[in-house]
Amino acid sequence: MEVNLISDTVTKPSKGMLEAMFSAAVGDDVFKEDPSVNALEEEVASLFGKEVALFFPSGTMTNQTAIKIHTQPGQQLICDQYSHIFHYEGGGVSFNSGVSCRLLEGDRGRISADLIEEAINAPDFYHSPKTALVSLENTTNKGGGAVYDFAEIKKIKALCDQHQLALHLDGARLWNALEVTHESPKDYGAVFDTISLCFSKGLGCPVGSVLVGSKDAIEEALRIRKVFGGGMRQAGYLAAAATYALHHHRADLKEDHKKAKALSDALEASTIVQSVAPVETNIVIFSLKPDQNETEFIHKMREKGILFISLGKGKLRMVTHRDYTDAQHDYVLTTLTQLN
Ligand SMILES: Cc1ncc(COP(=O)(O)O)c(C=O)c1O
Incomplete structure (x- = not known):
């Protein structure tokens, strides 16, 4: 065995998922004319109470796009020392965005508002890189699938608002966290500027991630996705798998x-x-x-x-x-x- x-x-699509993929209505998504992609994006945006969503080929690309839209070259983001964006995205933070990472020693990949507060560089101290973004991961991968306490996330959001920092969530496995805590996706949508969600992990799709955010953020994300080479044509076959997973695999x-x-x-x-x-x-x-x-x-x-x-x-x-x-x-x- x-x-x-x-x-x-490592999963393969289930029978039901394959059938949904075979029968998907498709069009050219680069022209935003793929009905299955459009339907998935609308459903996920509405699930998280966000204005818009955008379908991507990978979680790496959703994260990297989010980092790009929230930062300028030379700036700094704050994340846990175990973060996927730091360890496993090929140095994309610096390659794509020219940004450095301030790594925090959190608890199994989770960081607290107190730790973050100490790491924010004073904006008028021009010797240091300007802090622009806080990026969390839920659940944590290298941290062993740990789940954030939502009360801590709310404290982090208040801190980000106070310091005018953007807040991104690498939610590659947010579905797993929500299954444990029974919080609503809308709770998450309300605090994060952008959330990256993967369908190719526990939900069992062959390919596919979605970035949710405001209309302005996703308009910019559409441009960055194009620059990264992530514009796909009849992507509806993949989006249909994600929609199927959303309806049938989450539980x-x-x-x-x-x-x-x-x-x-x-x-x-x-x-x-x-x-x-x-x-x-x-x-x-x-x-x-x-x-x-x-x-x-x-x-x-x-x-x-x-x-x-x-x-x-x-x-x-x-x-x-x-x-x-x-x-x-x-x-x-x-x-x-x-x-x-
Ligand atoms: C926490 C986390 N974020 C992002 C990713 C990237 O996803 P992808 O492999 O689709 O690029 C992964 C992949 O395992 C992950 O574990």
């Missing part, structure tokens, strides 16, 4: 969370595991006891057909997803129980 727990991006996320918790419990019980980070959603981060060889362990598990990755610095990661079946789950739990 092969079980892929490397990421929640399934709680299954992924339940399985992640069970994996965490099995790892906690193992004699070779040193620690498991708290599991709130679908990401499990754990480390082995110092006498264990991490590379050998990954290899041994791979031989048993169980795939996952190392994040470096002794951290191993397993991610549950909708293609991780009950039978696979039983097999992994049994295998973990037999570890020694």
Whole structure:
């Protein structure tokens, strides 16, 4: 049996999703004439109570576009040290926007208003880069699927307003956070200037992200998306998958969370595991006891057909997803129980 727990991006479209894609009405989206893309954008904008939404090929491009529209070259953004925008977007923050990152030591990828306040450069102190943007990530990827407390987000919003800073959310896995907290997407729409949402993670689409924001922000985003080469033609086939996922896959996320918790419990019980980070959603981060060889362990598990990755610095990661079946789950739990 092969079980892929490397990421929640490894899923293939469900049967219903494929049917929705096959039957999608399409047009040329570069001319804004794709009815399926237009419908998805309208639905997501309205779900988040934002004026407009824009469909993108990737979460990296939505984040990078947001950073570009909120900043000028030479300015600085504030984010957690584990942020995807800093670690895993190829240095796009500096390459695309000429912006530096002020990295904060948050709690599993989450930063607080107090930490942010200390990091804001005084606007009249011209020796330092001007702080322009705060970027949060919810749930956190490298932070192990941690979920923000919305009360803290509201404090961060008040601080951003006070200092005239833009506030962006990398919500690649916001769907997972909402499944846990049962907050409404509109709560999020009300505090963030822009939110990037991915359909290609837990929701199981092959491709697709959406950026929501004000009319002005998204008008600018449309231009930047073009510059980044992200204008797609009959993208409705992909948008139809995202709409299908929105209607049919969201509720399934709680299954992924339940399985992640069970994996965490099995790892906690193992004699070779040193620690498991708290599991709130679908990401499990754990480390082995110092006498264990991490590379050998990954290899041994791979031989048993169980795939996952190392994040470096002794951290191993397993991610549950909708293609991780009950039978696979039983097999992994049994295998973990037999570890020694
Ligand atoms: C938190 C977070 N943001 C953004 C992205 C980027 O998404 P994409 O792979 O679609 O570019 C990812 C991808 O895993 C992610 O985990």
